[in-house]
Amino acid sequence: MRPGGARHGRHRVSGRGLRRGARPRVRPLAQGARAPTPGLARRASRASVPQHGRGRSRPRRRALGRPRQRLAARPPRRHALGGAGSRRALLGAPRRPPGPDRLGLVLTPRAHERAPCDRAAAPAAAQAARPPARVPDGDRGREGTRARGPALLSVGVVIPTYNSAATVTAAIESALAQEPAPAHVVVVDDGSTDGTADALRPFAGRITGVTQTNRGPAAARNVGLARLSTDAVVFLDADDLLLPGALACRARLLASADTVWAHTDGWLEDPTLVRQRFSACYPPVDDRVEGWIFTGLLRRNFITADAVIARRDVVSGLGGFDETIRGTEDWELWLRLAVRHAVAHSAEPTFVYRARPRTLSSDRARMDRMRYLTLVTAHRLFPAAVREAGVPARRSVADAYNGLGDALAAEGRWREAAGYFAASLRLWPLQRGAWLRWLRGRAAAPSGP
Template sequence: MASLVTVIIPAYNCAATVAETLESALAQDHPATEIIVVNDGSTDGTLDVLRRFGDRIRVIDQKNAGPPAARNAALQAARGDYIAFLDADDVWVQGKLAAQARHLDRHADVGTVFTHWHVWMPEADGSFKRRPDIEARHVDDSVDAVNSGWLYTRLLFDCELLTTTVMLRGSMVKRLGGFDLQLWNGDDYDYWLRCSREGKITKLASTGALYRILPNSVSRRPREVNYEHEVIASAVKRWGLTGPDGSEADPVRLQRRLHDLQVAHAYTHLLRGDAAVAFNGYRDALARRPNELKLWMNTARAAMKLGLRGAGKGVG
């Protein structure tokens, strides 16, 4: 008997894309699946689109609470031996679920399996053309050995896994619990780091998904909290620099990564976000690297923006 796979799709204001996403999931040739879609307080007609699929999917309707809460609601309802995640604007390639389920069936030491993905860019008019050249390639069992194994120390330097390509062993999910509700962004990165402490992670070499790039998506807007920095720093505080396999992360390189993330976050806010966040970020970075001229220059730019903002408020 085939292992049951639960497909989890958080959906928020995605009426324009979710039908295409669901059709790609329903078309998968794995013989035992259940699809759970969490309508996370959509206001654009997403729920009406979901209702058209009838009993082919299970719908959980809740007030808007963010992606971690939506995924957790689906995890609570999931019955599958394996759990697969799919975002409501992406599309799966045929054979993805079957290949991943086979891999987990055959490798008891693997807790997580993901695939390669295609970055799906919009056309000049903003539309997205399907890629039959990619979708016609059936996902097979070939493994990207270089990017597989005990990945904890590697994940400290790059997330590497794309959520819409990931399948997890259900028994591992029960041990780990749900996604961190404090992480509006980065909850998936945090979860893959947790998974990397529990078992090996395998990357299948085939392209398993089209990953749609939406320039104006919420995830691309600057946020006050530097979530990626927080996720990595929290992991190091909890588990240190040593992986379950005994591998060691380079502490100097890791400190550079954390520094670079802080500077990048500050720069994003300097360009199009909150000047106060930019200033505080640069100030903290300067405390560690006072000899970097560019940091001084951008700190001054942020201070000027703050001053102009303050003057504007005073005039108002």
């Protein structure tokens, strides 16, 4: 066969040697021959190609009939008076005495009263027919890690106090008035000199009182945390209050097995007794209050110690509060929790934060220095997490290094300040002022400790 022909049915059209206007020759293909690749025959008119077999269609296969489904035999009709048929029931024929069911009980034919039966005498088949207890599919393999419900979750309250005789009584009463009541309330007197011990005497037997020398609120909270054996812990300052239902609301947030800590909204009360939402006064920068909030916490602390509930074993495993930090020790602990665990949140107000003058948080210069120290500590503990937190978070930590460097430079310790400026530039190099101060610190003579 010549190459370049096209196959149509049982014929081959050859397109070689054709003149303009000539009709192609049609030759029948030999039996079993294979048509070559189509060439010039595509240009040939279809009118010259025999339409053998083009208009015909293959006969369809008849669909095989499906076998008819046999109808299941109907169960025998049971009469209302009992028996397998109505005739037996109407004639009053005695029925066959019933045997013991799979639960080991015998049904009497008349009154259908349950009579106890010895399980040992029951047939083995009846005992084997008892279905096993079914475990839901969602709980398979997790029977040992199921979360405890809010009613079963024991909560302890830790109240540190220092010269708060006028307000600690109301704080303790707000904790004891919770429903359900807390399993344990620990009040730690951090070396008060204003008669706080006398204010705690009426609560003897209802709370656990601990007295120590003045070591700061972080040390007082750690002492109270060590006295607890509950599932969860709530921290309450001596000048603040818990609203009714606060512990129940927070316990519901810890109902999930994956939830380690949670926080709620509350009220901020100024010295004139005017209350505002705490979230309105201290909102998060990125509007994220639940989930993974480590990035937002690096830029601003929007969670107070009164708003948090956490699992006691997790907080104890992290070492509790950092006792070298005073004023922002709660923020430093939240950062260590947020880098490891997601947080749950509820918009329901559960506490009253009472802002009063002459408190530790009212000293602005001291609070700024503690804020810088908190961010620097977080960067030293989790450098990779801070780098991956984004530019705004890195700039916030860089500003903290600059703040500590400026404090050291103000004391004339330029050599030490240069180290903080260098750390700030590594986080955010586009700082002209930090470069100049770093160069000055490098050129300065070493100073004393």
